[in-house]
Amino acid sequence: MTAPTSAKLLGLRIDVDTHDGMKNGVPVLLDAFREAGVKGTFYLSMGPDNSGKAILNVLRRPGFLGKMRRTGAARVYGLRTVLSGTLLPARMIAVAFPGIARRIVAEGHEAGVHAWDHRRWQDKLPRLSENEVAAQLGRARQAFLDIFGETPRTFAAPAWFGDERALKIEEWYELGYASDCRGTEPFLPIVDGAALSTPQVPATLPTLDEALGDTHTEPRDFFASMLDAAASAAWPVLTVHAELEGGPYAADLRWFLERARERGIEPVPLRELLAARRTSGVPLPEHTMEYGTVPGRHGTVFMPRKI
Numbered sequence: 145m146t147a148p149t150s151a152k153l154l155g156l157r158i159d160v161d162t163h164d165g166m167k168n169g170v171p172v173l174l175d176a177f178r179e180a181g182v183k184g185t186f187y188l189s190m191g192p193d194n195s196g197k198a199i200l201n202v203l204r205r206p207g208f209l210g211k212m213r214r215t216g217a218a219r220v221y222g223l224r225t226v227l228s229g230t231l232l233p234a235r236m237i238a239v240a241f242p243g244i245a246r247r248i249v250a251e252g253h254e255a256g257v258h259a260w261d262h263r264r265w266q267d268k269l270p271r272l273s274e275n276e277v278a279a280q281l282g283r284a285r286q287a288f289l290d291i292f293g294e295t296p297r298t299f300a301a302p303a304w305f306g307d308e309r310a311l312k313i314e315e316w317y318e319l320g321y322a323s324d325c326r327g328t329e330p331f332l333p334i335v336d337g338a339a340l341s342t343p344q345v346p347a348t349l350p351t352l353d354e355a356l357g358d359t360h361t362e363p364r365d366f367f368a369s370m371l372d373a374a375a376s377a378a379w380p381v382l383t384v385h386a387e388l389e390g391g392p393y394a395a396d397l398r399w400f401l402e403r404a405r406e407r408g409i410e411p412v413p414l415r416e417l418l419a420a421r422r423t424s425g426v427p428l429p430e431h432t433m434e435y436g437t438v439p440g441r442h443g444t445v446f447m448p449r450k451i
């Protein structure tokens with residue numbers, strides 16, 4: 145295999161949603177990335193792991209149990225996570241593992257804020273007061289500062305479920321960029337009739353958990369299709385989860401990373417993808433925001449309004 149001369153960039157985003165994902169999944173991913181020689185952007189849930197509450201809620205939804213069986217979600221998340229925040233106290237996520245968090249940055253990756261309480265945000269955002277939205281973002285930002293000694297440069301809304309209140313707070317934080325939505329390319333969100341200065345770098349590709357039981361039955365088929373999608377998209381961003389690709393699907397992710405290299409696809413932190421986009425000299429497009437659906441994902445996600 146000859147080394148490709150010019151790499152095709154793929155934004156690599158890693159979401160950390162649970163205590164076990166931080167404790168067990170992140171070290172597995174760091175090892176895999178070091179072996180493959182790739183870097184990514186880790187979005188850390190900082191505060192309490194209330195996954196159990198949400199899992200109990202979704203258990204009541206029609207059709208969920210079938211999907212859970214197909215994807216092996218019960219095996220993936222484990223009994224302790226299901227009980228976290230329900231029968232047992234919620235355990236903290238990144239706050240409980242500052243050493244692992246610092247290892248992310250020490251190994252050359254980018255770290256950003258995913259959430260204070262991921263499940264509370266994901267399940268309740270439209271019903272949260274403006275004060276609580278600010279408090280959720282502010283607590284996460286402070287926890288990040290306590291661990292890393294500097295403020296975060298990027299945020300990513302849990303489950304791509306953002307809103308304009310959060311975008312305005314992020315603007316005030318003077319981030320380099322945020323990744324709060326799904327979409328096709330970096331852009332500037334328009335709020336109250338004017339474009340913000342904080343770019344969005346959206347996740348463009350489906351996730352493994354969306355694909356399994358929906359578009360794909362085999363993880364390798366999903367990752368093979370992601371190679372094709374990454375090769376053909378202008379500014380592709382793939383999201384992996386510490387709980388999945390750092391857990392039972394770790395071998396499938398390694399398989400993907402090996403083939404990405406063979407095909408000249410270079411996974412990079414999202415800040416590098418944005419920097420490459422900016423060197424094109426063409427101004428970022430501007431879009432108002434709306435909510436829409438993506439195949440395989442329950443509920444709606446934040447996205448730029450289609451022109």
Ligand SMILES: [Zn+2]
Pocket residue numbers: 159160161258262302303
């Ligand atoms: Zn998440």
